[in-house]
Amino acid sequence: xxxxxxxxxxxxxxxxxxxxxxxxxxxxxxxxxxxxxxxxxxxxxxxxxxxxxxxxxxxxxxxxxxxxxxxxxxxxxxxxxxxxxxxxxxxxxxxxxxxxxxxxxxxxxxxxxxxxxxxxxxxxxxxxxxxxxxxxxxxxxxxxxxxxxxxxxxxxxxxxxxxxxxxxxxxxxxxxxxxxxxxxxxxxxxxxxxxxxxxxxxxxxxxxxxxxxxxxxxxxxxxxxxxxxxxxxxxxxxxxxxxxxxxxxxxxxxxxxxxxxxxxxxxxxxxxxxxxxxxxxxxxxxxxxxxxxxxxxxxxxxxxxxxxxxxxxxxxxxxxxxxxxxxxxxxxxxxxxxxxxxxxxxxxxxxxxxxxxxxxxxxxxxxxxxxxxxxxxxxxxxxxxxxxxxxxxxxxxxxxxxxxxxxxxxxxxxxxxxxxxxxxxxxxxxxxxxxxxxxxxxxxxxxxxxxxxxxxxxxxxxxxxxxxxxxxxxxxxxxxxxxxx
Ligand SMILES: [Zn+2]
Numbered sequence: 001x002x003x004x005x006x007x008x009x010x011x012x013x014x015x016x017x018x019x020x021x022x023x024x025x026x027x028x029x030x031x032x033x034x035x036x037x038x039x040x041x042x043x044x045x046x047x048x049x050x051x052x053x054x055x056x057x058x059x060x061x062x063x064x065x066x067x068x069x070x071x072x073x074x075x076x077x078x079x080x081x082x083x084x085x086x087x088x089x090x091x092x093x094x095x096x097x098x099x100x101x102x103x104x105x106x107x108x109x110x111x112x113x114x115x116x117x118x119x120x121x122x123x124x125x126x127x128x129x130x131x132x133x134x135x136x137x138x139x140x141x142x143x144x145x146x147x148x149x150x151x152x153x154x155x156x157x158x159x160x161x162x163x164x165x166x167x168x169x170x171x172x173x174x175x176x177x178x179x180x181x182x183x184x185x186x187x188x189x190x191x192x193x194x195x196x197x198x199x200x201x202x203x204x205x206x207x208x209x210x211x212x213x214x215x216x217x218x219x220x221x222x223x224x225x226x227x228x229x230x231x232x233x234x235x236x237x238x239x240x241x242x243x244x245x246x247x248x249x250x251x252x253x254x255x256x257x258x259x260x261x262x263x264x265x266x267x268x269x270x271x272x273x274x275x276x277x278x279x280x281x282x283x284x285x286x287x288x289x290x291x292x293x294x295x296x297x298x299x300x301x302x303x304x305x306x307x308x309x310x311x312x313x314x315x316x317x318x319x320x321x322x323x324x325x326x327x328x329x330x331x332x333x334x335x336x337x338x339x340x341x342x343x344x345x346x347x348x349x350x351x352x353x354x355x356x357x358x359x360x361x362x363x364x365x366x367x368x369x370x371x372x373x374x375x376x377x378x379x380x381x382x383x384x385x386x387x388x389x390x391x392x393x394x395x396x397x398x399x400x401x402x403x404x405x406x407x408x409x410x411x412x413x414x415x416x417x418x419x420x421x422x423x424x425x426x427x428x429x430x431x432x433x434x435x436x437x438x439x440x441x442x443x444x445x446x447x448x449x450x451x452x453x454x455x456x457x458x459x460x461x462x463x464x465x466x467x468x469x470x471x472x473x474x475x476x477x478x479x480x481x482x483x484x485x
Contacts, residue, residue: 054169054228058131061087061328063170063232065161065196067148067188068097068139069120070278073271074238075174077256078310080127080270082327084261090131090168091124092161093117094152094192099139103283113139115280123277127270131168135160135195140188142484143180143383145359148191158202161195163212165203166227171331173200173235177313178366179377180359181241182384182455182477189240190359197235197315197370204231204338231338233331235315237375242384244311246376251312252324268307272297315372343369351401352428354409354462354470356381357435358394382455382475386482387445390420393438393460393472399428405464409438412459416443442478451480 062082066072072079072091079089096113107115121132137152149157165173178193202208206229214224239247256268263270276286289297301307314323318339321330346368355361360381367373385391399405406427411419422438438460447453455475462470 058167060090060168061171062089063168063173064091065175065192067094067192069116070281073275076274077267077271078254080267083128089129092164093134095137095139096134097139099141102280104280119278123274126274133164142187143185145187145190148187152191158195158198159209161199162203162209165199166230169230170232172327173232177237177239179363181378182382183241200232200235201341201370204229231336233319234317236312237315238312247313250376251314252326253309253311256310257307341371348398348400352405352464352469353398355396356472357396380473380475384477384479384482387478389442391440391442392485395436396433397428397436398433402430404429407462407464410461411438414456445478453478
């Protein structure tokens with residue numbers, strides 16, 4: 001009783017009411033000392049106080065980080081298999097998909113987000129996944145990762161993802177490949193990959209969001225979180241690109257036709273049955289499925305590519321192994337030391353230099369900063385855009401000399417495409433880096449029936465003092481429909 005009373009004095013009534021005096025002692029350094037003194041001499045030495053540990057219920061093997069409800073479908077066939085093997089999985093969504101379509105009802109925007117959150121939870125529940133969080137970012141329809149990161153409140157979203165990584169302590173992180181490609185190329189998908197990569201490199205660093213790793217020392221100090229730093233061991237990506245060539249052999253590959261021990265069905269079927277819960281996104285498709293028997297479903301899915309192999313790209317492994325090793329190869333339970341990423345910024349190359357800016361220069365710097373220079377990315381950069389819209393070529397104009405310099409910009413374009421602004425002379429001050437842009441009106445689609453043309457090259461040239469100071473080439477594919485640049 002004496003122990004209880006003393007503890008109450010330090011920790012407050014709540015702990016006493018719920019009857020967890022011992023837990024309170026474990027939490028509070030000062031409380032423990034007093035409690036041991038109170039218990040007195042020999043018995044205190046014999047019985048070491050038990051310190052509380054992180055909540056084991058939330059420790060996972062795999063943390064999946066995606067952007068929208070239904071994105072998890074990119075990995076559910078593999079997740080079903082991993083769960084069969086006893087792995088624990090948690091999922092983080094960047095947004096609630098509030099800008100998506102709605103094939104079921106009239107709800108849009110915030111109301112649609114509220115529905116899609118439940119669809120995601122129900123879809124994951126079919127696989128036995130219940131640990132699901134949403135970062136609360138705004139669904140942002142563009143191909144520009146920087147727009148998505150801005151609209152998700154990058155700093156706040158990263159803080160929450162680092163918190164969730166420290167809470168769930170994943171061995172492996174799975175996410176979208178951070179990069180820009182011809183494909184759906186959704187900026188939100190890319191943002192999920194960027195945040196997951198940043199959190200992978202930061203969650204183990206005790207100086208990052210230190211309030212999360214500090215423990216409350218006093219009563220009424222509810223701002224410190226008592227998490228432990230955590231360094232995940234591997235990060236793998238799945239691309240949001242049309243092309244497959246540059247991802248081959250860059251990571252492990254799995255057949256989704258293997259039969260699940262638990263459901264006795266192939267893993268692609270687990271993925272499909274989970275996807276059926278996203279009715280706002282695919283009601284027509286789900287209605288058709290509901291009228292089919294298993295054999296008809298199998299025939300349709302084979303044609304739609306649901307049964308093709310699932311391939312991941314290895315981002316990095318801190319436990320060694322080969323690129324195409326199975327995901328859990330080399331992973332043993334227990335923490336590994338935090339590795340701070342070494343990073344140096346490349347010095348400017350010439351006196352005056354013009355380079356591609358926007359998401360492309362961001363990704364070049366991002367890959368260097370996170371030791372991901374091996375990640376596949378298209379060379380030259382590529383993008384798919386809607387016919388008749390505008391291509392903006394963002395540029396950095398760097399002048400490392402002590403005098404202002406004049407730079408002349410010009411563009412070489414496919415026939416029928418025209419420069420609407422940005423070509424001609426620009427002046428950049430001494431030791432300045434300035435941003436500019438060349439805007440190009442795109443032509444019309446020639447192959448209307450197919451809905452897309454072959455890729456065509458756009459070249460922007462920069463000259464200063466009659467010599468070339470930069471050449472930016474982009475491959476552009478015209479489509480009937482595409483997200484804005
Ligand atoms: Zn998505």
